[in-house]
Amino acid sequence: MSDAAREKRDPVTAPEAVMRKSPLFRDLTDDEWERLRAITSVIRAARGETIFMEGVEAHGFYLILDGRVKIFKLSPEGKEQILQIFSQGDHFAEAPVFSGKSFPAWAAALTGCTLAYFPAKSFRALVSESPGMALNMLGALSRYMHHLVAVVEELSLQEVPARLARFLLEKAPAGARRELTLAMTKGELALRLGTTSETISRVLGRMKKRGIIAEKSRKVVLLDEGALIDITHGARL
């Protein structure tokens, strides 16, 4: 879409540069690298475009060269739960490539995206002959599993204020004055945290009223980190 093409018009980093930086493709021999390049294709996705649907056979996986992608589940009623939001350098949909199953969730472009695409069959062949890549891949999948375990924990064990507090603490870079800029709309944040935008509004409102945070148009300053940690641990808000 032209709308997408207009996003962030800085020269897109060369595919190679982004791929080289990925933990997945670190330590490749020249030979392995050549073979990887041979099976790589670069594709574009417009803002809002569906990259793949749940349930369809997995044909390959993706690495983001530019833009942001959301992975999500849909309920029969159309409610959405975002599993994860990926950005430059991240890869997604590796799991179905190796499990042989179909995609377990949806993927859609949050912004215009440039993606490197690796066909499943060729990539499996590559990995089966490259122990280094296999280990890298195992590491990547394992880390993603940690993330999913954390999502389950949040959804089932914590209430919305605790989930939000945890999110803020995780995203705010350490430093004297901890602050962060939300890289998403509050609606998206709500979907990631398994709640609604109204509830996010209300909880943020309560936090502001208590002087725990300050917030102005997606910029959040953590004023009382201790209180946030308490909320994380289940303290009433």
Next chain:
Amino acid sequence: MSDAAREKRDPVTAPEAVMRKSPLFRDLTDDEWERLRAITSVIRAARGETIFMEGVEAHGFYLILDGRVKIFKLSPEGKEQILQIFSQGDHFAEAPVFSGKSFPAWAAALTGCTLAYFPAKSFRALVSESPGMALNMLGALSRYMHHLVAVVEELSLQEVPARLARFLLEKAPAGARRELTLAMTKGELALRLGTTSETISRVLGRMKKRGIIAEKSRKVVLLDEGALIDITHGARL
């Protein structure tokens, strides 16, 4: 515990037999098999015993030779969310071995257990020289990720009746008369589904009243499969 030792006193299948059957160790060469055996140790865990705690450094992973194990998260208030229940032939805690992180959850024995244990370092060395095992491992991790995605979906997108209906449909073997025996207490089932035993009781009660299921001491018969599927899709109960 002597109590555990008394469980199921049929002669424990030889470790080798169980390990051979695992998708993880299929297609190993004789050499690979020998090296695997060399790093394997067999350990016992009593019923209720903690196998590992969340947060401690992962030293290795496990394959169940006999018994059942639960993997779970704990909230600060002590509430428990079961991520998965494993039994004979299943393996667990592979992820931290490859991510280099610590255990992201707890593991405890539901029954007396016999476990094969593989030290992380030796196992990584083995995998790095065995492309077949690397691919098997990737497949196993990928399938586990599918499971976790399903758990997230259930917790965030579905209400308790839908989760329960889905569980029943999944566990009841296909056939003319679909029925199943719960391999766990209703309390455990509740923890797996992210709810309480009281709620499970009430929902099962409503299902019985509507003639959708029959139930008697852990034995459940699915009388109206269509209705169950509807509930899965969000139909009111």
Next chain:
DNA sequence: CGTTCTGTTGAATACCTTCAATTCGCGTGG
């Protein structure tokens, strides 16, 4: 300067949890 998307706020409601009181099931020991 209007349109559209995003965010805020209020009121009613639904669903689940918690607490408490029983009841049931079953193995154990008298």
Next chain:
DNA sequence: CCACGCGAATTGAAGGTATTCAACAGAACG
């Protein structure tokens, strides 16, 4: 063989948290 005791399961009542629906305010963008 029966009674006891303990964990598991059931049921009721009260309460809390989040959702939903709806109306509106604000910001971003062309």
